[in-house]
Amino acid sequence: MEIKISEITKKFGKKQILNGVSLTIEPNRIYGLLGRNGAGKSTLLNIITDRIFANDGTVTIDGVSTHEHDELLGKIYLMSEVNLYQKRVRLQELFKASKIMYGGFDETYAKHLCEAFELNPKLRFGQLSTGYRTIFKLIIALCLPVDYVFLDEPILGLDANHRELFYKELLDTYSSHPRTFVISTHMIEEIANMIEHVFVLENGKILVDDDVDHMLSQAYVITGPGETVDQYTEGLNIIGTESLGNLKGNYVFGSLNDDREIPDTVQISRMDLQKLFIHLTSGGGTGK
Template identity: 35%
Template sequence: MTAVIEVNNLTKRYKDKNALAGVSLSIEGNAIYGLLGRNGAGKTTLMSILTAQNFESAGTVKVFGEHPYENSRVLSRICFVRESQKYPDDATPRHAFKAASLFFKNWDQGFAEQLIEEFQLPMKQTIKKLSRGQLSAVGVIIGLASRAEITFFDEPYLGLDAVARQIFYDRLLEDYAEYPRTIILSSHLIDEVSNLIEHVIVIDDGQILMDEHTDAVRDRAVTVVGDSDKVDAWVQGREVLHREVLGRVASVTVFGTLSDEERAEVAASGLDLAPVSLQQLIVRLTQKASAGQKSGPSSHVVTDTKEVR
């Protein structure tokens, strides 16, 4: 497939700190990407540069083959739903949707009205008086109804209750199936979005820790549980992401896909295997990276085409 976004050695520097440090990645068209990582990891900075809300200190950025900054050919094809989006003081949701309908050529007013009803959004109230969840609903509706070729959602669900978040997830998948486009979803609710995303990009401290298809990630780690001596003997020489001990029982999460023979070996040793969720894996990876263990999996997570350093 053709890449719609290409980033090479991207760096963003603020005084003496790098918000992004040598980030390289390629994003293909018509796929849902999860841009995951802790607060302050660099997710919003990356999206801001890709959408011309900010600019790089070094490196190259191409969106649809061109640099996005002050480029109407690129920006007219992008929708960026920011968590901190600002509106005029007297603007109502109706004003926001009207402006969006004029800007986005693929805008679907019928879909927008359906979403307004589902999110129970008060249309006559000024946006500045909306609740946090209602404000998030405004952004979600614009992001979905715009049907832009690339849509960025930066923590779009803040303030939404569980029912409203599920509406967002359901409508996103339904509309994406009918109108494929590139969706980049930044989130820290990893378990909630894990079934939505087709590709995982994990950023920590301004660097890429993981860049892989979601299916390839799911079996990338496993937790071994049982007698601590047996567990320690079995995990020797493996990449250990996390270890917990309670009395004589140890629970150790190791990085790497197990073969059928290895799984049989674990069972024969009287040990148990437990799956590791995408959220657990990412949490353990970022914890280990933060601890500065250079030999950890962040030094050799393999993507489809390259090795992430």
């Protein structure tokens, strides 16, 4: 069972948000969906989960359109920044309502998560701080019997301890009960160890669709005296550069030239995922 997104386009007014996006989401994997502010990540997630309509293109599960067969949407859950809950309702009632809507809900696990995060399920949704609203929505997302969980900025307002607890719980529930998670976040380094595959959206198009290991295996920082570094990296795919006095670092994505001898004063090291992302997408923001 896989989700196939084909040639999705979306405009808001005159503004092209998504421009021919195609990708495949496979069962039982953890994906990262990365992109600058305004790149179209939330729009794409809303289209996949049929909350908004695309102008063109299709979303299918095993070849069947989710838009035409909305029982398929019961396999998918999107946790987003939008608060869908009535403020006066108690959390434990919202758990019950979720169970009714999705035909199941892991109450034992929800109880465990409430205890771990020290969230009292007798509180009303409106009483929660930003951080605890996020935690509540994460609990819903982790306890529903769906095959695909989409998490749009799942750590908004969470302090460092709660973020670490969430990452741990996600990996625990994933290994005891494999399903697919697609995580969209700006905190790239923190999720880098969890995700196997990454999609990078830029200006409404897919810029990267690759396994994390494969991506990182082609990402190098070449440092040393400016001239020597420039000489050594000539002709390579330089995606960014930094300098510090006479020293220079060129960020290279792609293969190095193995015939070229490495000068003694030059060092080659690896890039982490966040740095790689920054340099791949440094074309700039979207203005607003």
